[in-house]
Amino acid sequence: MALRELNSLERFLGLKKPNKYSTQGGKKVPVLQNNNGPALIGLVTIASHLVHEAQRPELLGDSAEQRAVVQQWLEHRVTRLDNSSKEEVKVILKDLNQYLEDKVYLAGNDFTLADILMYYGIHHIVVELAVQEKERYLNITRWFDHIQHYPGVRHHLPPVVVLRNRVYPSGHH
Amino acid sequence: MTKENVQGAAEEEQQAQSKKGLKKQQKEAEKAAKKAEKQAKLAAEQQEADEDDFAKDRYGICPMVQSQQKLDRALVRVQDLTPEKAEQQIWVRARIHTSRAKGKQCFLVLRHQQFTVQALLAVGERASKQMVKFAANLTKESIIDVEAVVKKVEQKIESCSQQDVELHVERIFVISQSEARLPLQLEDAVRPEGEGDEEGRATVNQDTRLDNRVIDLRTTTSQAIFRLQSGVCQLFRDTLINKGFVEIQTPKIISAASEGGANVFTVSYFKTSAYLAQSPQLYKQMCICADFDKVFCVGPVFRAEDSNTHRHLTEFVGLDIEMAFNYHYHEVIDSITDTMVQIFKGLRDRFQTEIQTVNKQYPSEPFKFLEPTLRLEYKEAVAMLKAAGVEMGDEEDLSTPNEKLLGRLVKEKYDTDFYVLDKYPLAVRPFYTMPDPNNPKYSNSYDMFMRGEEILSGAQRVHDAQLLTERAMHHNIDLEKIKAYIDSFRYGAPPHAGGGIGLERVTMLYLGLHNVRQTSMFPRDPKRLTP
Numbered sequence: 284m285a286l287r288e289l290n291s292l293e294r295f296l297g298l299k300k301p302n303k304y305s306t307q308g309g310k311k312v313p314v315l316q317n318n319n320g321p322a323l324i325g326l327v328t329i330a331s332h333l334v335h336e337a338q339r340p341e342l343l344g345d346s347a348e349q350r351a352v353v354q355q356w357l358e359h360r361v362t363r364l365d366n367s368s369k370e371e372v373k374v375i376l377k378d379l380n381q382y383l384e385d386k387v388y389l390a391g392n393d394f395t396l397a398d399i400l401m402y403y404g405i406h407h408i409v410v411e412l413a414v415q416e417k418e419r420y421l422n423i424t425r426w427f428d429h430i431q432h433y434p435g436v437r438h439h440l441p442p443v444v445v446l447r448n449r450v451y452p453s454g455h456h
Numbered sequence: 457m458t459k460e461n462v463q464g465a466a467e468e469e470q471q472a473q474s475k476k477g478l479k480k481q482q483k484e485a486e487k488a489a490k491k492a493e494k495q496a497k498l499a500a501e502q503q504e505a506d507e508d509d510f511a512k513d514r515y516g517i518c519p520m521v522q523s524q525q526k527l528d529r530a531l532v533r534v535q536d537l538t539p540e541k542a543e544q545q546i547w548v549r550a551r552i553h554t555s556r557a558k559g560k561q562c563f564l565v566l567r568h569q570q571f572t573v574q575a576l577l578a579v580g581e582r583a584s585k586q587m588v589k590f591a592a593n594l595t596k597e598s599i600i601d602v603e604a605v606v607k608k609v610e611q612k613i614e615s616c617s618q619q620d621v622e623l624h625v626e627r628i629f630v631i632s633q634s635e636a637r638l639p640l641q642l643e644d645a646v647r648p649e650g651e652g653d654e655e656g657r658a659t660v661n662q663d664t665r666l667d668n669r670v671i672d673l674r675t676t677t678s679q680a681i682f683r684l685q686s687g688v689c690q691l692f693r694d695t696l697i698n699k700g701f702v703e704i705q706t707p708k709i710i711s712a713a714s715e716g717g718a719n720v721f722t723v724s725y726f727k728t729s730a731y732l733a734q735s736p737q738l739y740k741q742m743c744i745c746a747d748f749d750k751v752f753c754v755g756p757v758f759r760a761e762d763s764n765t766h767r768h769l770t771e772f773v774g775l776d777i778e779m780a781f782n783y784h785y786h787e788v789i790d791s792i793t794d795t796m797v798q799i800f801k802g803l804r805d806r807f808q809t810e811i812q813t814v815n816k817q818y819p820s821e822p823f824k825f826l827e828p829t830l831r832l833e834y835k836e837a838v839a840m841l842k843a844a845g846v847e848m849g850d851e852e853d854l855s856t857p858n859e860k861l862l863g864r865l866v867k868e869k870y871d872t873d874f875y876v877l878d879k880y881p882l883a884v885r886p887f888y889t890m891p892d893p894n895n896p897k898y899s900n901s902y903d904m905f906m907r908g909e910e911i912l913s914g915a916q917r918v919h920d921a922q923l924l925t926e927r928a929m930h931h932n933i934d935l936e937k938i939k940a941y942i943d944s945f946r947y948g949a950p951p952h953a954g955g956g957i958g959l960e961r962v963t964m965l966y967l968g969l970h971n972v973r974q975t976s977m978f979p980r981d982p983k984r985l986t987p
Contacts, residue, residue, distance in 0.1 A: 414844055414861055444845030450864035452821070 285313045285326045288403045291438035292330055295399065296337035304329075310366075326400070327357045334396055342396045352390040356397035360404045372408055376420050379405075383422035387429070394433065402430040406440050418451050511584040515591070517630040518601070531601070534568040537618045541606045545626065548573075548602050551674075552634075553642070557592030564591060565616060566602065566623070570676045570813055572616040575604060575623040582626060591625070597634035597642075597671075603627040617676075639668040645675045648817050662973060669978060669987050680813035681975055684803060685963045687810075689754060691802040692775050695795045701750040701777070706739035708732055708756060712937035719761040721770075732758035735956060737888075740778035741917055742944045744952045750779045757958070762982050766971045767909065767961060771980040775962075778954035785890075785900050785916035788953035789876060792914070793829035796874065796904070796957075800825050803966060811967065820968025823873050823907075830875040832866070834898070837877055840865050851881040851897060863908020878902045880915075887931040888924060890916040890953075904955070906965035914955020921945040 286304050293301050305314045307324065315323040315332070323329050334342045344350030367375060383389075389397040409417070409427055417424045428445040431437045532546045550566035550573075557563075560579040565572050577583055577591050594600065604623035612619040644658040645665065651657070665672040672678055693703065709723065709730050721732040736753050743751045757774035777795070781787040800823060803811070811822075838850055841858055844865060848858065866875055882891050882899040892898040901915030918924045921942050928935060928942070935942070963975040973979040978987055 413857070414864070444843065446844055448868055450861075450868040 285311065287439045288326070288400070289313060289329060289333070291403070291436075291440075292333055292399065294438055295435040296333055296339060298333065298337050302333075325361070327361055330357070330396060330400060341393065342399075344390060344395060345393065346391075349391040349393075349395070353395050353397045356389050356401055360397075360400050364401070364404045376408070376423060380420040380422045383426050387426070389426075394430075398426075398430050398433075399436060402427065402436065403440070406443070410441065410443050414446065415451050417445065418449055509584045509586045511582065511587040514583070514627040515587045515629065517633065521631060533571075534566060534573050534618065535571040537573050537606060537621050537623070539608050539620045542608045542621065543605065545603065545605050548604065548623070549599065549631065550602070552594050552596055552598050552600060554596065555592055555594055557588065560585075560588065562588045562591045564594075564625075566600075570679045570809070571618060572676075573618040573621065573623060574613050574616050575602060575625050577625040577628070587628075591628055594630065595634045595636045597638060597674075598630055599632040599634075601627075601629045601631055638671065640664055640671055642671070642675050645672055646677050646817050648819070662971065666973060666979065666984065667987075673977065676813050677817045680810035681963065681967065681969075682977060684807045684810045684814075684967070685959065685975060687803055687807050688799060688959060688963055688966075689773075689775070691799040692752075692795065693754070695798040695802075696750075696752045696777070699750065699791065699795070701752050701779075702748050704740070704743055704748070704751045704753050706733070706736035706753055706755065708758070710738075712941075719759050721758050721760045734759055735774060736776050737956075738938075738941045740776055740954060741888075741952065742941070744778055744780050745919075745944045745947075745949045749950075752777045754959075757956075764982055767964070769960065769972055769976055769979055769981055772961070772972075772976065773959040774956050775959055776954065776956035778952060780950040780952040783951075785951075785953040788914075788916075789831070789878070789902060790828075792912070792955055793831075793876060793904070797825060797827060797829060799962075800874070800966070814967050814969070818967070818969055823966050823968070824867075824871060825874040826870065826872045830866070830870050830872050831878055832875060834877055834879045834881065837862055840869075851883060853881070853884040859905065859910060860908040863905055866905075867908075873907045874905065876902055876904050885915060887927045887933055888915075888917050889927075890918050900953070902955070904957075906962065907968065909961070909965055911962055911965065912955045912957045914953065916951065916953040919945055919949040919951055 286306070289304060290301060302315055305316065306312060307314050312324060313326055313329055315329045317323060323332055331343060334340065344353040363371070364375060388394055389401060405423075405427070409423070412420070424445055427443065431440075431442060529547055531549045532541070534548060534550050537548070548566065550568045553565040553567035553572055555562060555564045562577045564575040564577065566575050577588050579585055579588050602623065603626045605626065606621050607624055609620060609622050613622065640660045641658070645660045647657060647659045649659055651659075660672075673682070697703070709725065710733050711730060720734055722729050723732060724730075735757055736755065740751055740753065753774075753776050755774060756771055758771050759768075760770060761768060777792055779788045779791060804823075835850070837854070838848065841848060841862055844861065846858060846861065854862065863873075867873060878901075879892060879898050880901045880903065882889065882897060885899050885901045890900045892900055899915060901913075903910050903914075904912040918927060924942055924945060925935065928938060960972050960975045960979075964970075964972050967975075969975060973981070
């Protein structure tokens with residue numbers, strides 16, 4: 284899973300030469316063997332490295348604050364979102380929906396790596412949501428639809444249908 | 457011991473005895489004295505009370521009405537208490553909804569069916585202290601006869617249905633007293649769920665209501681629901697009679713399961729067994745073959761389905777239609793949808809009071825429909841669902857969640873709560889459904905939906921004995937069991953189609969309620985056989 288993400292990320296970043304990744308451990312943590320030093324372990328570490336390699340540092344945030352927020356979401360992705368139980372998912376969705384109420388992107392006003400990796404990570408949950416649930420988590424659905432249409436982001440993942448209009452009256456939830 | 461000693465001892469004993477005896481006597485005497493005192497006091501109080509109770513004749517508990525007399529007295533209904541009757545002295549029979557004493561006054565709320573009115577009894581020239589006390593102590597739900605003067609009020613009484621008047625009580629008599637402890641409080645039973653949670657007040661859960669149905673049915677909401685349901689039945693009948701239909705009665709004890717053997721109740725029938733009818737299907741059709749052309753029937757339907765859902769009952773009332781047509785089964789669809797629209801219009805125009813009453817406890821959107829009724833093809837519906845991200849096969853039956861989602865999509869796109877879905881896949885329909893002439897995978901069958909839930913399943917029927925036999929064999933049905941049915945098509949049968957609706961489900965969906973047990977007076981489900 285993580286490897287497919289990294290491949291998609293490489294394509295988004297326009298990196299010409301795809302890297303060869305291996306995994307370690309039961310949880311299949313991705314590993315990138317570097318010639319110039321110790322191996323890079325972990326999705327976030329490798330992704331950040333790729334961003335620098337592609338010379339797109341703005342994807343990690345422009346200001347110190349934005350960089351911190353990006354890191355916060357990357358960490359959220361691997362520590363809370365991945366391997367979350369059914370009950371936890373409900374809480375995660377509720378919190379994320381509330382967070383996105385007044386934001387277009389996750390970190391500041393720009394598209395960042397946080398958006399990409401959160402999109403990859405949450406896709407398997409959103410694709411299973413019923414129409415009524417997608418309307419309940421309206422802000423997540425809006426953000427998700429925005430990111431999945433962002434040029435070059437959605438490679439290995441099937442598109443999720445998002446209806447233009449609400450079919451459930453707001454009192455319904 | 458010496459004689460003297462004995463004597464002495466005896467004497468002592470005697471003395472001791474008499475001492476004890478004395479004490480005992482004394483105690484008894486005291487007791488008697490106290491009792492006498494108490495009685496004298498009570499008697500005095502009673503006398504006092506009687507003496508002061510100048511209103512003694514104007515209240516009390518009536519002896520049980522055993523038709524002892526014919527009183528030429530007109531009783532006014534609570535719903536007729538309007539400002540037009542101001543200053544009139546009238547008699548009312550109603551239940552005590554609430555009674556509240558406040559100092560020298562007693563406020564009563566009297567209730568009859570959906571209507572409530574405030575009544576006032578105050579200590580004064582006409583009413584004694586004892587009379588007011590009597591009124592305040594009356595138990596809720598007791599049936600009383602009240603003679604009162606109707607008075608107009610300055611400020612509207614918001615909490616009652618009759619807001620512009622109040623009764624000033626002259627006489628008050630109990631016709632039938634209620635026990636003090638009620639199994640459920642009517643005020644709680646009409647409280648909306650949310651309000652209950654917010655204010656920490658009680659609401660009554662469904663099982664309690666159903667266990668004490670007689671009391672639950674007295675609530676304004678229940679009264680409204682079942683009056684509206686009666687209206688549905690009446691409008692169904694009236695509309696079809698006007699269209700030239702004949703009402704028929706079909707047997708409910710039958711020899712073969714009509715819809716497929718799984719969900720049928722078996723009854724012992726003398727030396728053999730029989731079944732309770734799952735639908736009047738077979739008999740409706742036989743009536744068509746008997747040249748009645750257009751028939752309908754209203755009667756119980758029995759489904760032994762172990763489904764514990766919000767919309768299934770084991771016994772419900774089926775309103776069934778069957779009609780011979782000229783050349784195309786859409787003639788029948790049009791007739792059925794027109795009947796439904798007439799029902800919706802009749803309810804909207806004549807039962808607004810009831811609809812508003814129900815909405816007070818169970819808020820919902822008013823029911824919307826189009827004229828002419830919206831008709832979609834099954835293929836279109838599948839396309840709409842796929843466009844909304846649902847994955848399903850083209851010939852797959854609609855699951856309940858998909859039906860509901862489709863209902864929402866149709867509502868959003870066409871703004872209607874009622875529509876027809878035509879041309880279902882043949883594989884998911886019963887054996888007597890006529891296949892589509894142009895595409896063997898589909899059929900001339902249709903479902904109708906209200907608020908996204910199915911209310912009617914119908915089709916053009918196979919009226920050819922040979923084709924019917926083939927279809928039955930294809931469905932592995934024992935031909936012996938349906939011999940009489942197949943035979944009815946052997947001697948000339950007109951092309952015909954029809955469908956049936958469930959009275960309880962239609963009422964539930966029209967009002968926007970969420971459980972069919974609310975619209976069934978004494979519901980039957982796998983877990984409930986009483987009351």
